[in-house]
């Protein structure tokens with residue numbers, strides 16, 4: 156057993172094992188041991204738990220606004236709720252945890268827990284729970300509940316549907332009616348503002364000799380168990396909504412009929428996960444903790460990703476309602492890259508969601524006096540801005556703070572243009588561009604052009620009053636990241652106009668009524684937009700006058716200035732505002748996106764400058780800096796930040812509740828960026844022209860890393876150790892791929908074995 160933390164272990168890097176129960180870990184463990192399938196997420200709680208223990212089953216595409224302020228995904232009634240009593244005494248993990256083990260099986264995407272207790276009369280009774288959110292039948296969560304004993308005892312199992320759910324912002328059940336279906340119960344819900352129908356139906360499989368009282372939605376079964384006759388009880392929770400199908404009740408009943416048992420369902424689930432791991436696994440030799448950390452993060456990235464529909468990956472995935480299950484720039488910049496190179500259909504889905512929400516982005520631009528598509532900072536289902544004007548509270552005065560994420564954080568539109576081009580580059584999917592991509596690029600360029608300002612005395616365009624990725628500094632001008640991205644967005648729009656067939660372009664131009672004078676303006680902005688470039692020391696200034704701000708080094712020292720632990724560090728008067736301390740990667744973010752356009756020396760100058768000034772308070776930050784540091788050949792720093800990022804959810808290093816508000820849950824950007832840290836950071840992967848570039852620099856302890864990637868319809872197995880990079884193509888009949896490794900060019904026909912040893 157390899158120790159990960161005091162009470163966390165792994166055997167093979169495929170499982171996370173927790174060996175002690177602590178009541179205070181309820182929130183963290185609910186997230187750590189989460190099960191999910193991109194349709195729903197079921198927190199890693201115990202069957203007996205209730206809303207006080209943060210039990211939740213969060214379902215995609217159920218946005219509803221119950222309190223008039225926050226639109227969020229709904230947490231549905233818990234149909235797995237089950238309690239046990241032994242000879243009349245309630246058995247609870249909270250009080251009876253003699254021998255305890257909780258495991259997240261990453262390979263099979265299941266969680267197990269086992270708890271045992273010796274009662275006063277001498278009997279030792281153990282309860283084993285296994286659960287999975289079926290990847291094969293996305294509407295089903297399955298549970299196997301086993302009670303074993305070393306002496307004969309009478310037990311009572313109570314089970315039912317617990318509708319008293321944990322919901323962050325109001326009660327979403329405007330109406331909820333119980334119904335009986337073949338001796339089991341279901342609940343038919345109508346949500347508050349969306350008026351969606353949600354059906355939750357239980358299916359119970361009792362042991363043959365159970366005496367079941369079927370009168371109430373919470374039913375009790377009495378059993379006599381002996382050492383050679385444990386009780387095995389199975390329960391299934393079926394969830395279907397009117398956003399999935401027209402007749403959710405019929406579909407739920409149909410699924411009820413199709414479920415035969417835990418093992419049969421598990422077989423199909425395991426097969427689906429085997430296929431997922433074939434596409435996404437990264438095998439690491441030499442460091443078992445890193446291996447576990449990488450797989451744990453990939454697992455959480457996968458369970459957060461809807462594949463059944465074009466929907467976003469929420470910033471907290473399906474682990475809770477925090478961050479509203481909405482689309483943030485995280486989706487394009489942190490989650491999508493992995494899918495680009497493993498399963499581009501998912502990347503396409505994420506982008507189609509952005510196309511579906513173009514009208515919302517157009518409406519936002521218009522409302523604020525701009526043109527084109529200004530995507531929401533926090534996007535709802537129709538592209539409506541969900542980010543409220545008042546996000547944080549000033550804890551010293553109790554007053555709301557007007558943050559401007561929803562009006563000044565304009566880079567989200569350009570990030571989407573970047574993602575469209577990354578997708579196109581990786582796939583050459585012309586049809587996607589013709590149907591969706593070009594229109595998005597042109598509308599984003601249009602917005603960009605309407606957002607720049609012409610400064611006659613400087614003879615240039617500038618971009619004023621923005622926030623870059625570092626959210627602490629608001630109302631800044633010429634943010635390097637934003638200006639670069641703006642020029643990029645205009646360039647790719649012009650490229651699209653020049654490269655796609657005139658017929659397509661004519662059609663799209665007509666659809667969006669794009670005028671030629673607009674295109675002329677785009678050319679002019681590309682030529683004359685202020686682009687912050689490296690100073691003499693090679694450092695790019697994050698925004699105008701950033702270098703004049705106070706230097707506080709290391710950034711962590713800033714904390715000493717807090718009057719109250721809960722103070723917000725940013726705009727307008729937070730302790731970071733007049734300093735160079737930043738919340739998260741900003742210039743480094745830019746350099747990571749365009750990593751091959753900067754020399755190693757420039758990467759070094761900037762990582763050396765900015766990383767010590769970065770607080771890494773955003774879960775997005777360590778991963779980006781880890782990649783930047785690897786590009787800069789600052790490998791020790793890169794490794795530290797890599798592990799910092801890996802551990803965010805694994806060791807639950809972030810606050811779960813702040814000022815009484817739940818902000819816990821999985822950090823899907825960090826989960827998704829794990830793939831990037833290995834591939835873009837340690838293997839130095841980028842796309843260039845029609846080929847791939849590698850610049851491998853493995854962590855000290857790694858002896859080998861192996862993964863499978865996908866590029867332009869071809870599957871490539873990538874293996875690297877300290878001496879060799881080994882590439883093998885699966886589809887030999889296709890055109891060879893050009894590859895550059897450590898600045899030397901090769902052609903990949905069948906296999907390539909390249910020495911990467913330092914000379």
Ligand code: IFM
Pocket residue numbers: 470478483484485624626773775824
């Ligand atoms: O998108 C991020 C942002 O960059 C920092 N705060 C949290 C958001 C959601 O993850």
